[in-house]
Amino acid sequence: MQTSLAYFWAGVAVAVLGGAFLSNAAVAADGGVAAIVPGIAAQAPAEGGMDAAIAALRRFEWARAVDLYRPLVNASNSVARGQARYGLAVALSQLGHDKEALDALEGTLNDGTPLGKAVGVLRAELLLQLADKALAEQGPAAANAYLDQYDRLPDQPERARYERIRGAGAPVAGADAGHPSLTLRVGVMVPMTGPLKDVGMAILRGLQLGVHDFDGRRGTALQLLPVDVPDAAHTKAAAQQLATQGVDVVVGPLLSDSVGPANEVFGPLHVPVLALSNDRSVMGNGVYALNYLPAAQARLMARAAVSAGATRLAGLAPADTYGYDVFGAFQDEARRLGAQVSGSSFYDPHSSNIGQNIRSLVGTAPRDPSDTTIPFDALFVPTTATALPLVVAQLSYYDVDGSANNGKGVMLLGTTLWQNPSLLNPNVSGVRGALFATPPRTPDFNKEYSATFGAAPVPLAIVGYDAARVLDDVAAEKQRTGQDVQTLLLRPEGFYGSGGYLRFTRSGQTERGLDVVKIGQQFEVVRPGLRLAPPPMPRDLQPDGKAKGSGGWFW
Numbered sequence: 001m002q003t004s005l006a007y008f009w010a011g012v013a014v015a016v017l018g019g020a021f022l023s024n025a026a027v028a029a030d031g032g033v034a035a036i037v038p039g040i041a042a043q044a045p046a047e048g049g050m051d052a053a054i055a056a057l058r059r060f061e062w063a064r065a066v067d068l069y070r071p072l073v074n075a076s077n078s079v080a081r082g083q084a085r086y087g088l089a090v091a092l093s094q095l096g097h098d099k100e101a102l103d104a105l106e107g108t109l110n111d112g113t114p115l116g117k118a119v120g121v122l123r124a125e126l127l128l129q130l131a132d133k134a135l136a137e138q139g140p141a142a143a144n145a146y147l148d149q150y151d152r153l154p155d156q157p158e159r160a161r162y163e164r165i166r167g168a169g170a171p172v173a174g175a176d177a178g179h180p181s182l183t184l185r186v187g188v189m190v191p192m193t194g195p196l197k198d199v200g201m202a203i204l205r206g207l208q209l210g211v212h213d214f215d216g217r218r219g220t221a222l223q224l225l226p227v228d229v230p231d232a233a234h235t236k237a238a239a240q241q242l243a244t245q246g247v248d249v250v251v252g253p254l255l256s257d258s259v260g261p262a263n264e265v266f267g268p269l270h271v272p273v274l275a276l277s278n279d280r281s282v283m284g285n286g287v288y289a290l291n292y293l294p295a296a297q298a299r300l301m302a303r304a305a306v307s308a309g310a311t312r313l314a315g316l317a318p319a320d321t322y323g324y325d326v327f328g329a330f331q332d333e334a335r336r337l338g339a340q341v342s343g344s345s346f347y348d349p350h351s352s353n354i355g356q357n358i359r360s361l362v363g364t365a366p367r368d369p370s371d372t373t374i375p376f377d378a379l380f381v382p383t384t385a386t387a388l389p390l391v392v393a394q395l396s397y398y399d400v401d402g403s404a405n406n407g408k409g410v411m412l413l414g415t416t417l418w419q420n421p422s423l424l425n426p427n428v429s430g431v432r433g434a435l436f437a438t439p440p441r442t443p444d445f446n447k448e449y450s451a452t453f454g455a456a457p458v459p460l461a462i463v464g465y466d467a468a469r470v471l472d473d474v475a476a477e478k479q480r481t482g483q484d485v486q487t488l489l490l491r492p493e494g495f496y497g498s499g500g501y502l503r504f505t506r507s508g509q510t511e512r513g514l515d516v517v518k519i520g521q522q523f524e525v526v527r528p529g530l531r532l533a534p535p536p537m538p539r540d541l542q543p544d545g546k547a548k549g550s551g552g553w554f555w
Contacts, residue, residue, distance in 0.1 A: 050080070053087055054541045057094075059337050060303040065091035073104070079545030082115050087541055089122055093129070094537070096530045102126045114543040120155045125535040128158055128493075131165045133532055136469075136496035140169025161493055167480050168218060180221035184475040184485075187225050187242035189252030189262060190276070194230030199460055200254060203276065205453055206461035207251065209445075210468020220475035222468060232257045239265035247271060249474075249485050251290065251467050256282050263287050272486045274467060275508075276460065280325070283508030288489065290463055290502075292512050294322065294382075294415055295329035297437035301380060301413040302333035304435055304516050304527070310378035310411055312342045316361055316391070317382050318349035326382045326415060342376045349383075352390060358398045374400055378411040385420030392430035401430060411435065423519055437514045440500045440529040462499035470495045470502060493533060500529040 048056075053068035069091060072084035085104050092101035105123050127150045134142035143165050150162060188207060190200035204226055211222050225245055227238040235258040242250065243265050249272050253262050256279035266273050267286050274290040275282065283289050305313055313334045317323035323346055331341050345357040362374060379400065383391055392412070395401065400410055412434035419438045423431050442462050449457040449465075473495060474488045481488075494503030500513025513529035 050083065050087075050542065053084075053091075057087065057091060057537070057541055059306055060094075061307045062091050062094045064307070066095070079115065082119070082545055083542050086115065086119055086122065086543070089126070090538060090541065093122075093126060094534045096528070096532075096534065098126050098129045098133070102130065113545050114540070115545040117155070118538060118540065118543040120153065121157050122535070122538070124150060124153055124155065124157050127153075128161050128165065129532065129535055132161075132493065132496065135165055135168055136532070144169055158493075161491075164477060164480075164491075168476065180216065180219060182220045182475055182479040183223050184220065184249065184471055184478070185223050185225060185245065185247045186471060187227070187239075187245070187247035187250040187252075187271075189227055189229045189235070189238055189242070189250060189258070190254055191230045192226070192228040196230065196254060199458055200229075202458040202461040203251075203254070203464040205449070206457065206464025206466075207468050208464075209449060209452060210465040210472070213448075213465075214469050214472040217472070218476040218479075220472070220479050222471055222475060229253050229255075229258055231255070232261065235261040236265065238262075243269060243271075249471060250274065251464070251471075252276050259283075259287055270484070270486065272489060276463065280509055283510075285508075286486065288504045288508045289510040290467055291460070292416070292439050292463075292500075292514065293509065294326045295509075296512060297415040297514060298326040298330035298380070298382065299333040300437045300514050300516065301415070301435065302330050302337065302339070304437075305378035305380075305411055305413055306334065306337045306339050308378075308411065310339065312340045312376045313378045313380065314342050314361060314376035315344040315380040315382075316354075316357065316395075317344070317346055317380070318387075319346035320349055323349075323382060327380065330380050330382075330413075349387070354391065354394055355397070358394055358400065362398055362400065374410055376410070378413060380413045382415045382417065384417045385423050388414070388418060388423065388431060389428045392428070396430055418519070419517075419523070424522060431519050434519045435526070436517055436519070438517055440513060440515050440531075441525070442499050445498050466495075466497040466499050466502060469497065492536075496532045498531070501531055501533045503533045 048068040050072060053065050053072065056062075056065035056068055066088060069084050069088035073081055073088060075081045075084060089101040089104040092098070092104060102123065105119055105126075127146045131143040131146035131150070134146060147162065147166055150156060156162065186207075188204055190203050191197050192200050192204070204224075207224055211224065215221050225242060225247060227241055229235055229238045229252065232255060235253060239250075239262045250262065250266055251274045253259055254276040256277040259273070259275045259277055259279075259282040263273055263286060270286070273287045275287050276291050278289070278291040278293055280289065280293050280295055302313065313330075315327040315330060317327045327344060327346075331344070334341050343361050345361040347354040347357040379395075381388065381391055412431065414434065414436035416436065416438040418434075418436040422428070439459065439462070445462055445465055446457055449461060470489075474485055477483065477488050478485060489504045490506065494501050494511070497513065501511070503511040505511065511533065513531060513533070515525050515529045516527035518524045518526045
């Protein structure tokens with residue numbers, strides 16, 4: 001099968017250099033609750049009620065759910081008030097507003113009713129969430145303030161998480177930065193020569209900077225053991241070299257066709273591989289994605305579209321590995337949310353004329369010939385920033401116009417391939433108002449990296465930095481609990497990340513925090529990516545407020 005785009009987000013450019021995913025292709029080195037999509041009005045609370053608020057939560061419409069729940073917290077019925085406070089706290093927590101979510105539960109009782117128990121569990125989860133954030137951002141003392149409140153709760157779920165956070169502030173007898181009680185040996189497989197050496201060295205430097213910032217705080221240390229893997233041919237020998245050095249975990253390789261040979265060596269040794277490829281097909285069986293997966297960006301775009309009120313979604317994607325992969329993820333998520341996928345068309349990425357594809361797409365739904373209504377209100381276009389203006393111009397010719405001034409309501413959606421200043425050019429007006437998903441901006445890290453190494457980082461450098469943060473945490477937990485690295489990587493709450501949270505899954509399909517960005521006069525972040533994954537959504541969003549033989553739930 002012919003490979004297609006190499007893709008890589010960048011503040012300056014995205015290269016189209018022939019090779020899907022991070023494979024053998026060259027890579028460019030380069031307060032309050034806001035609505036996800038400004039300018040698209042949410043339904044007024046009067047149109048909703050409890051059922052509408054619950055439906056909004058189930059469709060990931062967090063901001064709308066907040067708007068719907070707020071007037072319900074003053075209901076005359078005490079059970080309805082309690083359910084509204086509970087739902088409001090759930091919605092706020094999904095937006096990352098954990099302190100506000102905890103405040104929404106103030107005054108509620110943890111009694112024996114299903115509602116009381118649900119409130120108690122959510123209160124505990126929020127306290128642990130706030131403690132985890134405080135630990136990452138301020139240190140153990142700040143985290144302990146929330147843990148002390150957790151200690152006073154009658155029910156204390158997620159004790160393992162509590163013990164981990166509390167243990168982070170406990171002194172380690174006889175340990176200091178010069179004499180760590182446990183050293184985690186980290187193999188680093190990146191290109192240090194060849195066409196991708198700038199990317200590989202930036203990742204290694206990100207790791208080194210993370211070791212400098214996080215190492216030794218908890219009586220443990222990371223030992224980086226880098227080896228040069230410029231291409232797949234060098235992978236096996238490099239992996240065997242690291243295996244003889246007794247590594248505990250591996251960061252890399254970068255290229256998708258190097259991941260399999262590396263895991264042939266490390267899999268039998270039960271050494272987890274944190275691969276830097278963004279090809280999800282090579283993950284699993286002890287290989288975990290450390291990079292930002294395009295499929296996750298596509299799923300986020302489906303949620304953003306549904307959240308903004310779109311009900312009929314479609315896709316116009318390149319007929320290549322990347323296009324098929326991301327549209328499949330987009331379609332699955334849209335259908336899971338109850339949206340209609342009205343059609344899709346895959347065009348030749350090497351052709352400049354895609355009119356036939358657009359005609360096929362626009363004509364997907366049967367309609368009267370005199371009806372010029374477009375059969376979709378959101379269109380996913382996962383192409384590069386270089387190709388997008390041409391695609392948008394041809395869409396406009398067929399009356400599919402996604403610009404902010406257009407009244408037809410077609411929302412254009414993309415991936416991090418759109419992160420390119422060329423799309424801000426006034427001549428590319430057809431993309432105004434379009435949304436795309438991208439890794440969060442990291443100005444503090446960029447500043448520290450530049451000051452340390454004398455050059456701006458390439459985007460993947462933050463992945464190395466966050467890997468060091470994660471592995472420093474894993475080393476401390478390995479010391480405290482004696483658990484193996486692979487088990488510790490799979491903790492349910494995931495890990496705090498400067499470049500967005502990381503949550504590893506058994507399938508290797510890592511979840512990461514991502515920004516939702518709107519194209520206007522500049523790139524506007526309309527939904528910031530979370531640094532820590534939100535608590536899990538409760539199954540029951542309207543728990544009963546009455547216990548058998550009791551007078552009900554109240555505060």
